[in-house]
Amino acid sequence: MSEHLYTYGVVDDDEFELAIEGVDGGTPIRTVSYRSLTAIVSDIDTLEPERSDENVRRHDDVLREVIESADGRTVVPMQFGMVFKSGRTLKSVLRSGRRAFRKALLDVDGMVELGVKIVVDEGATVDDDTVADIAERLAAAAERDVENDLFSDRLCMNRSYLVAYDDQEAFSEAVQAVRDDYEDLTVQYSGPWAPYNFVDIQIGAAQ
Amino acid sequence: MLLVDDLLLKPFVSLLNTIHSMAIQEMYDVSRIRDELKENQLLYELGERPEATYRERRTELEAQLDVAEAAHENLSGRVEVKR
Numbered sequence: 001m002s003e004h005l006y007t008y009g010v011v012d013d014d015e016f017e018l019a020i021e022g023v024d025g026g027t028p029i030r031t032v033s034y035r036s037l038t039a040i041v042s043d044i045d046t047l048e049p050e051r052s053d054e055n056v057r058r059h060d061d062v063l064r065e066v067i068e069s070a071d072g073r074t075v076v077p078m079q080f081g082m083v084f085k086s087g088r089t090l091k092s093v094l095r096s097g098r099r100a101f102r103k104a105l106l107d108v109d110g111m112v113e114l115g116v117k118i119v120v121d122e123g124a125t126v127d128d129d130t131v132a133d134i135a136e137r138l139a140a141a142a143e144r145d146v147e148n149d150l151f152s153d154r155l156c157m158n159r160s161y162l163v164a165y166d167d168q169e170a171f172s173e174a175v176q177a178v179r180d181d182y183e184d185l186t187v188q189y190s191g192p193w194a195p196y197n198f199v200d201i202q203i204g205a206a207q
Numbered sequence: 208m209l210l211v212d213d214l215l216l217k218p219f220v221s222l223l224n225t226i227h228s229m230a231i232q233e234m235y236d237v238s239r240i241r242d243e244l245k246e247n248q249l250l251y252e253l254g255e256r257p258e259a260t261y262r263e264r265r266t267e268l269e270a271q272l273d274v275a276e277a278a279h280e281n282l283s284g285r286v287e288v289k290r
Contacts, residue, residue, distance in 0.1 A: 154249070
């Protein structure tokens, strides 16, 4: 019998079930609430789930389904691997972090995250003006954006964009315009994701 | 002449220590290994790296990361990686 709760994220006051497989095959995806905060969870046997490709994909799939199943439900995502010993400990964390969760829910209300990486060919370079132009054009189509690590010499831009759920098409058109104008650059466009890069809630070790 | 021998050997010992230290820093550089893992994933997603190569490289890097993280944990604070 599963003892623990794998937690995907937190939404505003709600109650639902999703018939999809979560991390370690946990199903159904269900909710645990404390006052007006609702955590999305599935049962799990271990406190330390393996960070396999399949589990990471399932974590993201659950969050996407949470967003899509209500046409843009706002979700504050948890990082992969957040397991609570019981519903009681989870509720205790929701209680102690309620102000931070409420603020985060307001910050990303009605928004999703989209990612754009600009990649150059091996050994090629790109001038700063080009990168600035692309960044400026995409930022104009988003509510907010953040710069992420340039973890490879091949990357000249790596940014995440916070975009209203209903404005995704307009943002995609801005990305396509960049592709059309800079054909020698590779544009990797991903999402929609839960807004991982726009919330910052630290949860202590007492899980 | 023990004293003269010591003085002659000292620069070489110092050089060897420096090389050894650089090798340790490279081996235990958690940030570098994480960056390489992300780059490996990126090149695979772009179709520039075949799946077999991607998986093989990822296995290598994950093993390196385990070693580096364990070293940092065991030596807590005594390993400093300068980038």
